[in-house]
Amino acid sequence: MHTSFQAIQISPFVYRVGAIDWALRNFHGYETRRGSTYNAFLVKGTSGYVLIDTVKKGFEDELMARIKSVCDPRQIVAIISNHAEMDHSGNIPYVLERIAPDAKVYASVMGAKALAAHFGADFHAIPVAPSSTLEIAGRKFHFVETRMLHWPDSMWTFDVEERVLFSNDAFGMHLAGLPCWYDEYDPAILEEESSKYFANILMTYASVVAKLCEAYPTLGIEPAIVCPDHGPLWRGDGIAHILGRYARWSNPLYRKNKAVVVYDTMWHSTEKMAYAIADGLNAGNVETVVMPLSGSHRSDVARELLDSKALIVGSPTLNQGMMPSVADVLTYIKGLKFPIELGAVFGSYGWAPLGAKALQDFIAPMAQNMTNPMTVQFVPTQDDLAKCRDYGEELAHVLYNGCTWQCV
Ligand code: FEO
Numbered sequence: 001m002h003t004s005f006q007a008i009q010i011s012p013f014v015y016r017v018g019a020i021d022w023a024l025r026n027f028h029g030y031e032t033r034r035g036s037t038y039n040a041f042l043v044k045g046t047s048g049y050v051l052i053d054t055v056k057k058g059f060e061d062e063l064m065a066r067i068k069s070v071c072d073p074r075q076i077v078a079i080i081s082n083h084a085e086m087d088h089s090g091n092i093p094y095v096l097e098r099i100a101p102d103a104k105v106y107a108s109v110m111g112a113k114a115l116a117a118h119f120g121a122d123f124h125a126i127p128v129a130p131s132s133t134l135e136i137a138g139r140k141f142h143f144v145e146t147r148m149l150h151w152p153d154s155m156w157t158f159d160v161e162e163r164v165l166f167s168n169d170a171f172g173m174h175l176a177g178l179p180c181w182y183d184e185y186d187p188a189i190l191e192e193e194s195s196k197y198f199a200n201i202l203m204t205y206a207s208v209v210a211k212l213c214e215a216y217p218t219l220g221i222e223p224a225i226v227c228p229d230h231g232p233l234w235r236g237d238g239i240a241h242i243l244g245r246y247a248r249w250s251n252p253l254y255r256k257n258k259a260v261v262v263y264d265t266m267w268h269s270t271e272k273m274a275y276a277i278a279d280g281l282n283a284g285n286v287e288t289v290v291m292p293l294s295g296s297h298r299s300d301v302a303r304e305l306l307d308s309k310a311l312i313v314g315s316p317t318l319n320q321g322m323m324p325s326v327a328d329v330l331t332y333i334k335g336l337k338f339p340i341e342l343g344a345v346f347g348s349y350g351w352a353p354l355g356a357k358a359l360q361d362f363i364a365p366m367a368q369n370m371t372n373p374m375t376v377q378f379v380p381t382q383d384d385l386a387k388c389r390d391y392g393e394e395l396a397h398v399l400y401n402g403c404t405w406q407c408v
Pocket of ligand 1: 083085086087088150169229230
């Protein structure tokens with residue numbers, strides 16, 4: 001195999017050796033418009049090299065080329081697996097079978113079980129205790145269990161001497177790029193992609209993130225570099241920045257008086273209603289984002305919801321229910337467990353308003369407050385649209401003053 005890929009040295013004894021997936025556009029239902037990276041790291045010890053995580057299957061040539069630019073891969077004496085999901089563990093068997101058969105694999109207690117469940121009962125990883133320190137290849141590594149961030153097996157590894165934290169999925173983002181460091185990217189892109197990653201991958205475990213943010217000062221780690229497994233690495237002020245973002249995004253109180261209006265439409269009636277409701281929300285000083293599902297991806301809806309209190313959803317009645325595009329987004333949002341303070345639904349119908357009823361039934365258990373639906377038969381008149389606008393203004397009033405109107 002001949003490739004030109006090189007490792008990037010990020011500290012005296014640590015190298016980034018992962019792969020860049022420029023073509024990735026879908027990560028289990030999450031639209032990754034800017035691709036991604038699978039970051040893996042090589043740490044030079046006094047008695048060999050330690051590989052931290054690997055890359056997704058199909059990227060093994062790139063991984064091996066980057067490793068070879070640093071050392072003979074047979075010098076790898078250990079692999080630390082921070083997370084068993086296949087974008088990071090997928091090439092552990094390749095490294096063991098083809099390159100370093102005697103390398104020991106270390107993982108969290110749950111990680112050792114998960115790796116065996118992926119690669120067969122014969123696969124043996126050495127379980128490391130939560131909050132323990134081990135010397136591997138002559139270097140000291142401290143392990144922090146981060147269970148449910150975002151899998152039961154997830155952990156962080158801290159290189160004590162180099163002060164490098166390998167944080168796995170945490171603090172990452174799906175962003176392909178050649179530069180290594182966060183300060184080599186446009187801050188607006190980092191904000192967009194890191195918040196999108198949090199909303200789509202970590203939101204469902206926000207309470208666990210909040211606890212970890214609280215406990216962070218007591219963990220005994222003060223990293224100079226933070227290395228997530230996706231996207232750029234953090235250093236200097238960037239570390240406090242991304243930690244602050246995680247504390248904010250995981251705090252339900254952070255949400256602002258913002259509404260996300262999501263809808264699909266058949267003959268533009270529900271669309272007209274959406275625009276009128278949005279106009280009313282805006283008149284009531286609510287920041288409003290309108291997301292037609294003809295062109296808005298579920299993972300972007302999730303990102304917009306990250307700092308929003310209100311979810312307003314519209315669908316015409318189709319086959320006595322809601323449109324499948326709307327059901328798709330709602331199913332996704334439900335799983336992510338956003339703390340929705342106010343829910344509202346609307347839609348046009350032909351002979352029975354069953355689309356709005358289906359929406360109401362779906363959203364009510366997810367929302368702290370729910371208003372009565374706004375429905376219109378067939379095509380909205382000017383009078384109907386004026387009512388939709390009033391409805392939007394009333395929703396704004398509820399957001400600012402609490403639920404004194406129409407809440408059910
Ligand atoms: Fe990047 Fe949970 O895998």
